[in-house]
Amino acid sequence: MEGWIAAARGMTVPVVVKKFPSVAATICCGVVVFIAPSIVIKLPMFLAWTFMSALLAVVQGCYVSYQLVMIVLSLLALSALLAIRRVYSVLQYATRATPRWQRLQAALSKVNSWEEYVALAEAHAVDERWVNSDDDMPTARLLRRAIEDVRAARATDDNLQSLRFVLSGLTKRNHLGIEAARWYPPSSPTVTKRVIDEYLEEVDSALREVADGEGVPTDEKVQFFNRVRRTVGATALAMSGGGAITMYHGGHLLGLIEAGLYDNIQVVSGTSGGSIMAAMVGCKTKEEMLRDVLVPWVSTDFRRTGEQARRRLRFFPPLWRQMINFARTRVLVDSKEFKQTCDFYWGDVTFQEAHERTGKVLCISVSAQRADGQADSVQRLLMNHITTPHVTLASAVAASCALPGILRPQRLEAKDSNGVVAPFEVDGVSWIDGSIQADVPFKRMATLFNVSNFVVAQVNFHVRLVVEDSSSPLLAPGGESSFWSTNFYNGYRRLVGAAELSMRMRATMLSQLGLMPSLYGNNLRKVFSQKYHGDVTISPRFTYMQTIGLSAICNPTYKEMEHYLGGGKRAIWPHVNRIRHMLTLETTLAECWNKVKMQHRRRTQLALSNSQLNLRELQNNYRDGDNNNHNSVGLSDPDDEDDTRSHRSLQQQQQPPLFPTPELRRVTSKQKLTRQLSSASLKRTASRSEDDADQNIDTHYRQLEWEYRRLQTRFERLRSENVDLRRRLEDIRSMCAPSSVPEPTN
Secondary structure (H helix, E strand, O other), rough: HHHHHHOOOOOOOHHHHHHHOOOOHHHHHHHHHHOOOOOHHHHHHHHHHHHHHHHHHHHHHHHHHHHHHHHHHHHHHHHHHHHHHHHHHHHHHHHHOOOHHHHHHHHHHHOHHHHHHHHHHHHHHHHHHHHOOOOOOOOHHHHHHHHHHHHHHHHHHOOOOOHHHHHHHHHHOOOOHHHOHHHOOEEEEEEOOHHHHHHHHHHHHHHHHHOOOOOOOOOHHHHHHHHHHHHHHEEEEEEOOOHHHHHHHHHHHHHHHHHHOOHHEEEEEOOHHHHHHHHHHHHHHHHHHHHHHOOOHOOOOOOOOHHHHHHHHOOOOOOOHHHHHHHOOOOOOOOOHHHHHHHHHOOOOOOHHHHHOOOOOEEEEEEEEEEOOOOOEEEEEEEEOOOOOOEEEHHHHHHHOOOOOOOOEEEEEEEOOOOEEEEEEEOOEEEEEHHHHHOHHHHHHHHHEEEEEEEEEOEEEOHHHOOOOOOOOOOOOOOOOHHHHHHHHHHHHHHHHHHHHHHHHHHHHHHHHHOOOOOOOOEHHHHHHHHOOOEEOOOOOOOOOHHOHHHHHOOHHHHHHHHHHHHHHHHHHHHHHHHHOOHHHHHHHHHHHHHHHHHHHHEEEEEEEHHHHHHHHHHHHHHHHHHHHHHOOOOOOOHHHHHHHHHHHHHHOOOOOOOOOOOOOOHHHHHHHHHHHHHHHHHHHHHHHHHHHHHHHHHHEEEEEEEEHHHHHHHHHHHHHHHHHHHHHHHHHHOOOOOOOOOOOO
């Protein structure tokens, strides 16, 4: 206290006070002494952790850089291989060493109609020795044995049981490799191995024999063909995305129509730009497709009224407008204008209405994005007449084309029973381009519609390097190419496959580590890792502008549509022979199935008519029994029996029986119950539509058969009870009749 007073008065503080340390200094020294060992121990750990983090960051950066460099090198390798192949073809042409089948293929790529294509191909057909030879086909011997087994089973007289047993093991997809690409040379649309044609012809005739066989019960036919159809599966035409380049799909459809295969393919899918032509297939008949869609003016004057040009309706505006839109809204195309164009093309037609109109199964794939802008890369939706029957085609196409950066996410719309179109909410999400997750929805289509064969029309420019165009040789038929030519193309395909696999593997690894860049919040892993090939892959020959992707965002003109239609159909014609053989069993099974359904329908109608006749007979028997009961019970003289019978016959419709016994009451109640059951069953049967009966034909037949047997059993029971009742009434009559008593003698 004195020190503070002295300091306040300006006096010097005594030195004695400084000899003692302050409390704060003591505490600080204690803390330092206490923490010093831990600092000495943990400081190296902290430094080691910092060093390891920096080292791992450097290693991660090097790893990502290495993978990206390898992806770029794979792309460069693919480009180099493509350039080498073209140089090799040019050298062959310059030295006149081009094989004859390649020269023929070059000539086929310039024709304009299917008839010209077939005529030119048949004029330069493949060597008949290759067609008839079985030496270069490993499974030819097994196919010959299968043909002999079918013929032997057809000759067996056992109500076609042996034939059905053999066919159950032979009717399957790509049996013994008969659908492999090497047996269908692209140089000819009509030629394959002779043994393949013989095998398909034998199986086709055997299936038709089972369908027409009279010794086979109809229910067994239904079970057999239902099982075989599920085993074979269906063929689907899948149209990929690719912006405006997807107008090539119109040429693919035109080529199928000219080749006569359009009606045989019932399942069609489209993703992104491919949904435009897929939606046309789903809601337009073949005649309407040829008249309104597969024409050069479809992109500029769809209805030939000038309305499209007057309202400036188009999928892609000019490039300068797209740049302005991107600067303003960060997307190239205005979503409202794109939706108006979709409404102009499809109106408010729904998936269900389109299916009822054409019979085609239309599938459009979209991916989900949350309403708050966060990406949801897991949820997907395959729209069709089963999953989304009331969704409009216009909103589905707009959502499937909404690629981030091109269009904003779209909302789906649905039409209710009153025809009012309203937003279709699914978990509060908006929808974007389906090709980000699956350009071709293989698994979902196989699950929903039993699709086992995919014809993929691939026009995506970013996968152009890994998808070979249809004009390229698949495999030269035997004896048509030199040793060096065959080895060159075999090596080329192997190197292309290795480069493609390398890119997919590296992109998948980067994505799983979370190092793959995103596009507007959407993970791009599936873009690199998904499958772009099908059982048959169709890819037209691209121009330079299409290869770099610039044509994908340009609305096609009249002249460009002519190029798309011509190039698309010329790209699919080399595959027509193979597709036709793939559809052979499907077409035969569809025809046999329709025939068996008609037989089943006739048998069902016959069973219903027989049950109705039996019920009428039962009613007549009951009526006869009632008449006998009315006439037999009574105490009357034999002389007046005729008069009494006639009098009672006049009154039997106006009054109840004289003696209403419990047996009669039971018979009457059962009769009423039988009538009610029969009328109810007939009403239920009549109310069912033919479509429901076709879809549930097995269940429907079992229900009718069970109901018929139940009614027949009830009828037999009532008949036996009626006989027993008549016997008892006869006993009553004998008891009530006057006995003959002898007269007394006087």
